[in-house]
Amino acid sequence: xxxxxxxxxxxxxxxxxxxxxxxxxxxxxxxxxxxxxxxxxxxxxxxxxxxxxxxxxxxxxxxxxxxxxxxxxxxxxxxxxxxxxxxxxxxxxxxxxxxxxxxxxxxxxxxxxxxxxxxxxxxxxxxxxxxxxxxxxxxxxxxxxxxxxxxxxxxxxxxxxxxxxxxxxxxxxxxxxxxxxxxxxxxxxxxxxxxxxxxxxxxxxxxxxxxxxxxxxxxxxxxxxxxxxxxxxxxxxxxxxxxxxxxxxxxxxxxxxxxxxxxxxxxxxxxxxxxxxxxxxxxxxxxxxxxxxxxxxxxxxxxxxxxxxxxxxxxxxxxxxxxxxxxxxxxxxxxxxxxxxxxxx
Amino acid sequence: xxxxxxxxxxxxxxxxxxxxxxxxxxxxxxxxxxxxxxxxxxxxxxxxxxxxxxxxxxxxxxxxxxxxxxxxxxxxxxxxxxxxxxxxxxxxxxxxxxxxxxxxxxxxxxxxxxxxxxxxxxxxxxxxxxxxxxxxxxxxxxxxxxxxxxxxxxxxxxxxxxxxxxxxxxxxxxxxxxxxxxxxxxxxxxxxxxxxxxxxxxxxxxxxxxxxxxxxxxxxxxxxxxxxxxxxxxxxxxxxxxxxxxxxxxxxxxxxxxxxxxxxxxxxxxxxxxxxxxxxxxxxxxxxxxxxxxxxxxxxxxxxxxxxxxxxxxxxxxxxxxxxxxxxxxxxxxxxxxxxxxxxx
Numbered sequence: 001x002x003x004x005x006x007x008x009x010x011x012x013x014x015x016x017x018x019x020x021x022x023x024x025x026x027x028x029x030x031x032x033x034x035x036x037x038x039x040x041x042x043x044x045x046x047x048x049x050x051x052x053x054x055x056x057x058x059x060x061x062x063x064x065x066x067x068x069x070x071x072x073x074x075x076x077x078x079x080x081x082x083x084x085x086x087x088x089x090x091x092x093x094x095x096x097x098x099x100x101x102x103x104x105x106x107x108x109x110x111x112x113x114x115x116x117x118x119x120x121x122x123x124x125x126x127x128x129x130x131x132x133x134x135x136x137x138x139x140x141x142x143x144x145x146x147x148x149x150x151x152x153x154x155x156x157x158x159x160x161x162x163x164x165x166x167x168x169x170x171x172x173x174x175x176x177x178x179x180x181x182x183x184x185x186x187x188x189x190x191x192x193x194x195x196x197x198x199x200x201x202x203x204x205x206x207x208x209x210x211x212x213x214x215x216x217x218x219x220x221x222x223x224x225x226x227x228x229x230x231x232x233x234x235x236x237x238x239x240x241x242x243x244x245x246x247x248x249x250x251x252x253x254x255x256x257x258x259x260x261x262x263x264x265x266x267x268x269x270x271x272x273x274x275x276x277x278x279x280x281x282x283x284x285x286x287x288x289x290x291x292x293x294x295x296x297x298x299x300x301x302x303x304x305x306x307x308x309x310x311x312x313x314x315x316x317x318x319x320x321x322x323x324x325x326x327x328x329x330x331x332x333x334x335x336x337x338x339x340x341x342x343x344x345x
Numbered sequence: 346x347x348x349x350x351x352x353x354x355x356x357x358x359x360x361x362x363x364x365x366x367x368x369x370x371x372x373x374x375x376x377x378x379x380x381x382x383x384x385x386x387x388x389x390x391x392x393x394x395x396x397x398x399x400x401x402x403x404x405x406x407x408x409x410x411x412x413x414x415x416x417x418x419x420x421x422x423x424x425x426x427x428x429x430x431x432x433x434x435x436x437x438x439x440x441x442x443x444x445x446x447x448x449x450x451x452x453x454x455x456x457x458x459x460x461x462x463x464x465x466x467x468x469x470x471x472x473x474x475x476x477x478x479x480x481x482x483x484x485x486x487x488x489x490x491x492x493x494x495x496x497x498x499x500x501x502x503x504x505x506x507x508x509x510x511x512x513x514x515x516x517x518x519x520x521x522x523x524x525x526x527x528x529x530x531x532x533x534x535x536x537x538x539x540x541x542x543x544x545x546x547x548x549x550x551x552x553x554x555x556x557x558x559x560x561x562x563x564x565x566x567x568x569x570x571x572x573x574x575x576x577x578x579x580x581x582x583x584x585x586x587x588x589x590x591x592x593x594x595x596x597x598x599x600x601x602x603x604x605x606x607x608x609x610x611x612x613x614x615x616x617x618x619x620x621x622x623x624x625x626x627x628x629x630x631x632x633x634x635x636x637x638x639x640x641x642x643x644x645x646x647x648x649x650x651x652x653x654x655x656x657x658x659x660x661x662x663x664x665x666x667x668x669x670x671x672x673x674x675x676x677x678x679x680x681x682x683x684x685x686x687x688x689x690x
Contacts, residue, residue: 193496222591244592261620262620
């Protein structure tokens with residue numbers, strides 16, 4: 001049921017394994033009393049972990065999976081083990097309506113391939129996309145997609161990403177008419193690739209959608225809070241996302257060096273600690289954990305492999321909000337509008 | 346002469362105009378007594394500015410240019426005004442061997458188009474590329490290219506960028522055998538586009554070059570000091586560069602907010618000030634100013650439009666070091682090796 005989501009957890013994925021995944025589930029359960037869980041994994045490992053979390057008592061069952069997907073498994077190898085692995089079985093539970101969403105911190109490529117094969121893309125969607133929420137200086141987080149599911153995209157893919165990203169922004173952040181921008185290397189109409197210019201022309205024409213198309217945005221403005229959804233191909237999106245991660249870490253490392261460079265600066269750092277802790281909290285990737293595969297017949301959320309329990313709980317929270325707000329139906333309705341407009345035109 | 350470079354300055358380009366460009370030239374002149382300058386611009390504006398800088402006395406002459414290229418001029422419009430604008434005439438001075446290098450803070454697209462038309466690409470180079478030096482946590486700056494000159498690139502372009510970037514690293518930073526990596530969305534051999542995989546295969550085969558090919562690098566590792574040259578197409582390079590700028594500014598803004606959020610944190614900030622000033626210096630884009638168009642018959646350096654005098658002086662310093670180290674000859678020699686190898690194969 002949409003109001004009381006049951007979440008399928010791949011308990012074996014992620015660097016921290018079952019201990020972190022179950023601690024995350026327990027945190028999410030304490031935050032949201034409507035949630036329940038099916039924990040997929042090796043019974044002999046997951047069982048003792050489950051016993052450690054009273055918050056999960058009566059709200060989680062274990063479903064034994066003899067195997068796990070590793071970080072080294074290629075997608076092609078992974079899909080052959082869909083019926084024996086914790087990841088494959090968690091996705092199958094969504095397909096068979098035993099759960100409303102699946103959350104995994106395992107191998108992204110394997111998760112994508114398995115989810116696509118088992119759940120299939122929604123009617124009218126050419127390719128699913130990976131979307132994430134990113135922090136901004138504005139009031140709301142930014143939805144960015146695609147982040148690596150599709151290395152090359154045509155204009156039609158980008159328009160579909162815009163529709164799916166806007167629906168995600170509405171469901172996860174409550175923004176009624178999200179501002180949508182295309183990532184480009186300039187804001188003038190003639191900049192960028194043919195695909196981008198074509199996608200921009202189509203989005204400008206689609207004025208009946210639940211989004212406000214804002215044209216092109218350059219990568220230095222992503223965190224300014226000037227738009228709600230940024231659409232790009234999976235190659236550029238992956239480059240932008242990872243450059244953000246790397247630059248934030250780079251600045252944090254320089255900051256740490258600066259603050260430990262003298263006794264004086266160490267004292268100043270200790271005094272300002274509450275302020276820098278606030279900054280650390282704001283930049284902590286765990287607080288923005290949970291990338292979503294959009295465009296599939298079912299909700300699948302990817303938690304970062306290195307996320308802590310707080311991060312896992314946030315990823316589960318993202319999954320729950322998408323189920324409760326019926327993301328799939330919203331995307332389907334908006335796609336119908338695009339198609340209806342195409343038929344008329 | 347290579348040992349006493351004469352630099353053609355587009356005195357009218359950049360947000361600060363002649364005042365900043367001449368202050369920058371004066372700073373560069375004070376740092377390096379071997380430099381001399383030709384200042385292209387409106388005589389009535391540049392003349393009084395020149396009189397303000399004793400460091401330039403006897404080392405700079407003014408060449409009148411009645412017009413200037415604006416930020417709004419399209420490349421196609423700019424090239425028609427090559428003979429009347431300060432930018433066009435500065436480039437022409439390099440072509441006619443009146444100057445060894447040109448430095449401009451004006452419109453990048455116009456500068457690229459004019460430089461390409463006037464100086465032509467080097468023999469054996471399909472397309473020139475825009476390269477910059479970026480800060481890292483390691484001992485040396487990172488050379489990254491292309492940053493926007495070529496939206497789409499094939500494998501041959503990427504191999505040429507690798508050769509040119511390595512030559513730039515040798516000339517500007519003195520690294521004898523630079524480590525070169527291709528920017529990709531994963532490090533496995535199968536990741537990315539056909540062009541990237543093809544370029545990697547070619548670079549792996551070219552083991553006679555003055556570079557050490559290190560395979561693929563992901564965007565979150567750019568600032569770690571693990572490689573010396575990062576090669577990518579102009580679209581991804583522009584996205585990565587601007588994401589870095591935006592993220593660094595984002596973190597700095599959050600830091601400022603954190604430090605001014607309470608009296609306590611303000612006091613801590615004042616005490617740690619010497620440390621945070623060091624950080625500010627390290628992240629100041631003026632200290633990494635000066636992007637270079639590689640692959641042309643002549644040195645053309647683009648200074649950031651918003652750079653201060655310090656930044657302009659750094660861009661002039663980059664131009665001078667490339668002239669003194671004979672960048673063009675080094676690129677030509679390495680390209681000859683690539684071609685010789687192709688013929689043998």
